[in-house]
Amino acid sequence: MHLAQLNVxxxxxxxxxxxxxxxxxxxxxxxxxxDVAPGFVWRxxxxxxxxxxxxxxxxxxxxxxxxVWESRETLWNFVYRSPHLPVxxxxxxxxxxxxxxxxxxxxxxxxxxxxxxxxxxxLELLRAKGPGPGAFTFRDFYEPDGLPAQE
Amino acid sequence: xxxxxxxxxxxxxxxxxxxxxxFVAARGRxxxxxxAAEALGIQRTLAAFHLDKLADAGLLEADFRRxxxxxxxxxxxxxxxxxxxxxxxxxSLPPRDYRTLALVLAEVVDLLGADEQAEEAARRAGERLxxxxxxxxxxxxxxxxxxxxxxxxxPGLAALLEDRGYEPYEEEGRIxxxxxxxxxxxxxxxxLVCSMNLALCQxxxxxxxxxxTSAELDPRPGECCVVFSKNNES
Numbered sequence: 001m002h003l004a005q006l007n008v009x010x011x012x013x014x015x016x017x018x019x020x021x022x023x024x025x026x027x028x029x030x031x032x033x034x035d036v037a038p039g040f041v042w043r044x045x046x047x048x049x050x051x052x053x054x055x056x057x058x059x060x061x062x063x064x065x066x067x068v069w070e071s072r073e074t075l076w077n078f079v080y081r082s083p084h085l086p087v088x089x090x091x092x093x094x095x096x097x098x099x100x101x102x103x104x105x106x107x108x109x110x111x112x113x114x115x116x117x118x119x120x121x122x123l124e125l126l127r128a129k130g131p132g133p134g135a136f137t138f139r140d141f142y143e144p145d146g147l148p149a150q151e
Numbered sequence: 152x153x154x155x156x157x158x159x160x161x162x163x164x165x166x167x168x169x170x171x172x173x174f175v176a177a178r179g180r181x182x183x184x185x186x187a188a189e190a191l192g193i194q195r196t197l198a199a200f201h202l203d204k205l206a207d208a209g210l211l212e213a214d215f216r217r218x219x220x221x222x223x224x225x226x227x228x229x230x231x232x233x234x235x236x237x238x239x240x241x242x243s244l245p246p247r248d249y250r251t252l253a254l255v256l257a258e259v260v261d262l263l264g265a266d267e268q269a270e271e272a273a274r275r276a277g278e279r280l281x282x283x284x285x286x287x288x289x290x291x292x293x294x295x296x297x298x299x300x301x302x303x304x305x306p307g308l309a310a311l312l313e314d315r316g317y318e319p320y321e322e323e324g325r326i327x328x329x330x331x332x333x334x335x336x337x338x339x340x341x342x343l344v345c346s347m348n349l350a351l352c353q354x355x356x357x358x359x360x361x362x363x364t365s366a367e368l369d370p371r372p373g374e375c376c377v378v379f380s381k382n383n384e385s
Contacts, residue, residue, distance in 0.1 A: 077372045080341040085376065086368040089346055097264055139339065 001107040001144040002041055003075055006119035007065040008102050009095040014061070015053065023094045026087045027051045033082060034067065039074020042113060043067035056116060063095070066119055068108065072141060072149075075105075101126050104135050107144045160242050162208040167193070168201045172235075175202075175211055177318070179329050181232035183216075202233050212236045239334065250335055257340040266343050273347035277354020281311065308361060308379065317375055328375035337376075345376040352377045 013019040028050040034040055044066040046052035054064040069075040078084060104123045108114055122135045131140035133147075141149040163169045174190055175182045188198035206213040215229040241250075260269045309326065312319040318329035331337055337344040345368065352366040356379075363382050370376035 080345070081370045081372045081376075083369070085341070085345060085370045088342060089368065092267075 002110050003069045003105055004108045004114050005067055005075060005105045006123055009063045011061045011063055012096050020094055024051060030084055030087055034078055037078040039070035041068040041070060106135055156240050156242050159208045159210055159240050162204055171201050172205055172210060175233050176235045181234045183230050183232050209236055253336055254339060257336055257343055260343055269347050270350040273350040274354035277351035278358035281355045281358025308359060326379040328377055331375040349377050
């Protein structure tokens with residue numbers, strides 16, 4: 001099984017505004033980093049340019065990251081144990097604080113390319129029912145067999 | 152605290168064994184019996200005996216590796232190698248549990264969105280550490296950790312980091328930290344704890360009045376997220 005992760009964030013200004021300039025500048029190096037990271041399988045691209053963000057109909061100012069990884073550990077190491085972390089530390093400068101969960105993961109069969117609709121459904125599931133085998137988070141993680149991860 | 156913890160730590164009572172444990176831990180990689188024996192100037196069989204005791208106690212993990220490129224007939228058996236075990240051993244007498252409370256407090260910081268205040272508090276804590284005026288009394292410097300900090304000579308950055316369990320080492324002119332002293336918390340609340348750790352390290356630099364060095368995040372798997380570099384490198 002592979003691990004899919006969807007992450008949404010509400011930008012506090014338009015993507016082409018000066019306020020988001022540093023964030024936009026980080027897109028190319030961070031995307032390049034993810035594409036060669038150990039365990040990286042796939043990510044939804046917005047276009048041919050490295051700075052193209054995912055286009056969608058889920059509202060303006062909503063930035064979407066959607067990727068697939070071989071395991072919890074490889075995704076974790078990319079998110080928290082790589083130059084991605086210092087960029088994420090600055091999230092408050094660019095994104096609104098979220099009162100609801102803004103990131104969700106779930107297991108998919110290897111080779112399956114998930115759709116954005118599928119991802120948004122998983123996020124809704126997490127928001128409605130809390131963490132479970134079909135929609136979970138790093139903190140409340142579920143194994144592919146449906147059991148909660150041991151602490 | 153289980154008796155397992157005490158038993159494991161009790162294995163370190165032997166000074167030579169303690170030296171071997173420190174040596175393997177400081178390598179940050181797998182160490183063979185020959186290498187350990189040579190480093191400590193002892194017989195290979197003696198080193199093997201103590202390394203296996205440490206592995207039996209769960210303080211080291213043992214494995215087998217071919218240490219040369221040669222394979223096939225004549226290349227010999229794979230060698231036994233050791234590395235520090237990942238699991239942590241907590242021993243506190245009388246029993247204390249700061250970890251559970253720290254996890255609860257970290258969750259509260261997350262719920263309140265108070266990470267900036269948490270970083271500020273961590274920065275102040277770092278300054279106090281550097282000034283040897285930490286709330287827990289400061290001044291206590293571990294064996295081999297450098298000069299005493301309580302009113303005596305001020306320990307340097309590396310000694311202070313060593314004393315706080317960061318296990319600093321040099322790489323390409325920068326100080327990297329082999330061990331994350333806040334590991335369990337950093338696994339549960341990585342963004343908060345790594346940010347606080349960076350602020351704490353920056354506070355240490357401020358407290359030492361070390362303006363020639365800067366701390367930044369450069370995380371990689373299995374280590375602390377902070378690195379120190381010299382400013383104005385020519």
